[in-house]
Amino acid sequence: MTLPLLAERRPAAARHCDPVWIGWYATQALILELETWPKPGLVSHIDNGAHADMDAELLRLSARTLEPYFIALAEAGAMDADMDRLRQIGVEAEKAMRDATGGVNTHRGAIFGLGLLAAAAGLRATCDWQAPLGALIAVRWGQDIITKAPEHDSHGSVVARRYHLGGARAEAAAGMPSVYDIARPALVEGRRLAAGDEEAARVHACMALIVAVGDSNLLYRGGLEGLNFARDKARAFLADGGVGRANWRWDAKAIHEAFVMRHLSPGGCADLLAMALFTEVLEL
Numbered sequence: 001m002t003l004p005l006l007a008e009r010r011p012a013a014a015r016h017c018d019p020v021w022i023g024w025y026a027t028q029a030l031i032l033e034l035e036t037w038p039k040p041g042l043v044s045h046i047d048n049g050a051h052a053d054m055d056a057e058l059l060r061l062s063a064r065t066l067e068p069y070f071i072a073l074a075e076a077g078a079m080d081a082d083m084d085r086l087r088q089i090g091v092e093a094e095k096a097m098r099d100a101t102g103g104v105n106t107h108r109g110a111i112f113g114l115g116l117l118a119a120a121a122g123l124r125a126t127c128d129w130q131a132p133l134g135a136l137i138a139v140r141w142g143q144d145i146i147t148k149a150p151e152h153d154s155h156g157s158v159v160a161r162r163y164h165l166g167g168a169r170a171e172a173a174a175g176m177p178s179v180y181d182i183a184r185p186a187l188v189e190g191r192r193l194a195a196g197d198e199e200a201a202r203v204h205a206c207m208a209l210i211v212a213v214g215d216s217n218l219l220y221r222g223g224l225e226g227l228n229f230a231r232d233k234a235r236a237f238l239a240d241g242g243v244g245r246a247n248w249r250w251d252a253k254a255i256h257e258a259f260v261m262r263h264l265s266p267g268g269c270a271d272l273l274a275m276a277l278f279t280e281v282l283e284l
């Protein structure tokens, strides 16, 4: 299933206001991200990348488990819920994910980012909001995302303190700039370069995100050296023509293998790719 086909089958803008459809499409965006290869270090339908504890089957199970929570977040958004309520649903979704996967962190970052976008899509249906969903997140919940963040010692908060990075929260509070300024233009560029090949466009966008994002997963696993290695590889891929070259898939595969060798995985970039795919359709 490809994105343009889905967009063509969408009969009316009314769907974009329906929490059930919003939640369903959030899960579809996760599946599309999964079915993209080669994404450096990440899990796909082809292999497990740099992850010993996950595979495509587990990520599909996780994505399906999350669908009712994305629906609940869209419904909460439609009722103009505050950040405390969204966080409560998000925490329940994280618990359901861990119960379904035997404790594996398959989609924690994705629950947060896609969950906020689903809530914004629900809210947009009740007000006359014409601007991007990311901007609605920033306006409605941005301040509380930063000021009411719970204290904890997650991998993300450890590296955020060490490297002075904002991670997923700063990205969301700023209106998801990596989705709108990096991934969306790169998807368009990838389609142009690869003559409409959707998977190639997703790989192109993933590489562009790796260059631009301070991904806390890369930092946690590889430190600054790992982050810089990842950025240099992705930057070189794009500078060489990205998915516009006939042999792009071999080069992307070599980069994927280099990440796996170093145990590097840009999980935040995978989340942002799924968010970009979600907003492309929801903002049509």
Ligand SMILES: CC(C)(COP(=O)(O)OP(=O)(O)OC[C@H]1O[C@@H](n2cnc3c(N)ncnc32)[C@H](O)[C@@H]1O)[C@@H](O)C(=O)NCCC(=O)NCCS
Pocket: 073, 086, 087, 088, 089, 090, 091, 108, 109, 110, 111, 112, 113, 115, 116, 154, 155, 156, 157, 160, 166, 167, 168, 169, 171, 213, 214, 215, 216, 217, 267, 268, 269, 271, 272
């Ligand atoms: C904010 C979250 C992601 C906690 O995160 P943490 O402190 O670990 O932060 P961090 O940003 O580093 O990483 C978490 C995950 O986000 C992704 N990520 C990493 N870096 C980035 C980045 N620069 N930009 C976006 N996403 C990123 C990765 O998948 C990573 O595993 C979230 O789990 C949380 O607070 N959950 C509580 C529920 C909630 O508030 N939900 C909101 C409504 S759904």
Ligand SMILES: Nc1ncnc2c1ncn2[C@@H]1O[C@H](COP(=O)(O)OP(=O)(O)OP(=O)(O)O)[C@@H](O)[C@H]1O
Pocket: 033, 034, 041, 042, 043, 044, 051, 105, 106, 107, 108, 109, 110, 111, 155, 217, 221, 265, 266, 267, 268, 270, 271
């Ligand atoms: N296709 C994918 N492959 C791997 N990670 C993904 C993928 N899609 C999204 N992610 C994100 O990556 C994060 C998982 O990364 P990772 O396993 O490195 O985190 P961790 O559990 O904190 O660390 P570790 O596995 O090193 O203990 C999830 O929060 C998830 O949202």
